[in-house]
Amino acid sequence: MRVTLDQDKCVGSGQCITAAPEVFDQRDDDGISFVVDPDPPATSIPEVEQAAAVCPALAIRLLG
Known part of the structure; x- marks a missing residue:
């Protein structure tokens, strides 16, 4: 899975960090x-997915 985050959409709520701090x-x-690990391990x-679901700006995309 590849993770991207559109920083132009991000509102800085921090929900993604709460859900997936790694x-x-x-x-x-x-x-x-911002994304620290764009190719996280399967265990993450x-x-x-939770981070993407709770993002109020819908700035997170999961590919693959």
């Missing part, structure tokens, strides 16, 4: 999230 992080200056898939 895959997402936030910039200190403006709170916008449920958390990444």
Whole structure:
């Protein structure tokens, strides 16, 4: 699975980090999230799917 995050859509709510802290992080200056691990292990898939589901801006895409 490939994970992408559209930073232009991100509103900085941090829900993705709460759901999958090993895959997402936030910039200190403006709170916008970014992907730390774009190819997470299979064991992280449920958390990444949860992160995508709770993103208020629908900024997270899962490919593959």
